[in-house]
Amino acid sequence: MANKPSVMFVCVHNAGRSQMAAGYLTHLAGDAVEVRSAGSAPANTVNPAVLEAMREEGIDLADQKPKILTAEAVQASDVVITMGCGDVCPYFPGKRYLDWKLDDPAGQGIDAVRPIRNEIRCRIEKLIAEILPSE
Template identity: 70%
Template structure:
């Protein structure tokens, strides 16, 4: 008599790295960074963004600059920074939020010194956007996540 044995296959849960972008108003830099990381990681990274004093809407010049790249951030809503968001993130990237960001041991923190696009037109926002894209590509390499082709 032969018995058929079925091997149980177990798949380990995939853990994606998680990144939190923080700026004061969560309306420009952090929203552009989140848009790029979401797009360029093709779902390979869990993306969050928040602000220490969130604005009521995303900066229209940032929305326009990202639309030029084929990334729509118009529907995003500025969100208040919470301790839970920091705790749930592997990497926390601040963009001028000062001391508002809580520090937890074991987290990777970076401060990206970028000009604030608040009150500027799309022409002034483009170089900020382009610098954010460059940094996102570097970050993806450091996280071991391939850059999705556009």
């Protein structure tokens, strides 16, 4: 891994889980980690319940837009975390791939999104401990 690790989060619509994960990693690790997110079939906008749930955590994702998954973005990342996109994600030797099984917040209200958000935060905190050296 480079001096500044790079992490990519991938889900189908890039409107929920991957946006929350990218938001948490950016918020908790600052500029110590390069953060990307994308989807295999991106939605037009980020899920409104996800925006609300993250706002409760002090993280504003309102300026984020779902992006299409590209092989170049995967290749430029050290760690690639998939969240329900399966075989759609390109594979490159030497990358670390993780598959996080998480409920999909699509079509869910805020009460259903909060536990997904909380699980993502726990996983992000563990990821930070793994990829960033302790000082």
